[in-house]
Structure formats: structure tokens, C-alpha cells
Amino acid sequence: MKKSVCVVCKKEKKGSKIEDDIYLDTLRRIKNKLNIAKNNTLVVCDDCLPKAREKRRRFERTLAMWALLATLMFVMLVAMSPTLESVFLGLVAVVIFVLFSLVLYFPRVEEHGGKKGGSKGR
Numbered sequence: 631m632k633k634s635v636c637v638v639c640k641k642e643k644k645g646s647k648i649e650d651d652i653y654l655d656t657l658r659r660i661k662n663k664l665n666i667a668k669n670n671t672l673v674v675c676d677d678c679l680p681k682a683r684e685k686r687r688r689f690e691r692t693l694a695m696w697a698l699l700a701t702l703m704f705v706m707l708v709a710m711s712p713t714l715e716s717v718f719l720g721l722v723a724v725v726i727f728v729l730f731s732l733v734l735y736f737p738r739v740e741e742h743g744g745k746k747g748g749s750k751g752r
């Protein structure tokens with residue numbers, strides 16, 4: 631039987647499921663290859679729900695910021711010297727920026743109710 635494990639406190643608990651996305655999918659595939667996949671169901675327990683939402687928000691903000699920086703840098707590099715080399719360098723920079731943002735990666739928690747946001751939106 632599959633165990634459900636909270637991604638925040640790492641305890642075996644029941645809770646809200648997290649949404650699968652490309653990062654989780656990739657991670658799982660790598661783990662399967664390395665044979666270290668535990669096949670647990672990943673959830674966020676009720677106690678950790680506020681924390682999980684905050685982590686996700688932070689990740690989304692960071693990702694948006696890095697994406698903007700990466701785009702700016704790419705455009706600048708190519709504008710300064712429109713050669714194949716700087717296009718390549720720009721792409722490398724973009725990849726590095728994206729990798730940086732992944733350090734903060736946190737999956738989205740599946741919401742049960744249909745409500746979005748909340749009253750104290752920041």
C-alpha cells in the first residue's frame with residue numbers, strides 16, 4: 631500500500647495532495663532510474679498547509695523574478711554583440727537562472743474548495 635508523506639514535515643500523514651508538474655515528473659523519473667523512488671503519495675498535512683502555500687508563493691515570485699532577469703540578460707547580451715556565441719552564452723545564463731530558482735522549488739497544493747487567493751492577499 632502507498633504511504634502518504636507530508637512534503638513539509640516529512641511525516642507520514644494524511645493531507646491535501648500536491649499537484650504533479652514537470653519538475654515532480656522529472657524528479658520521479660530520475661529517482662526511478664536510480665532506483666531510489668519510494669513511491670509515496672506526496673501530500674501536505676493540515677498543519678503544514680499555511681507553510682506550504684507560503685513556500686509556493688515564494689517560489690512563484692522567485693521564478694518570475696529570475697525569468698525576467700534571465701530575459702533581460704539574454705536580450706542585453708545579444709544586443710551588445712549579435713553573434714552566435716553571445717546567443718549561446720545567453721542561453722547558458724538562462725539555464726543557470728532557472729536552476730537557481732529550482733532551489734526554492736515547491737509544488738502547488740491541490741485546493742479542494744473552488745476559492746482562489748483569499749481575503750488577505752498581501
Ligand SMILES: [Zn+2]
Nearest residue numbers: 636639675678
Ligand atoms: Zn506536515
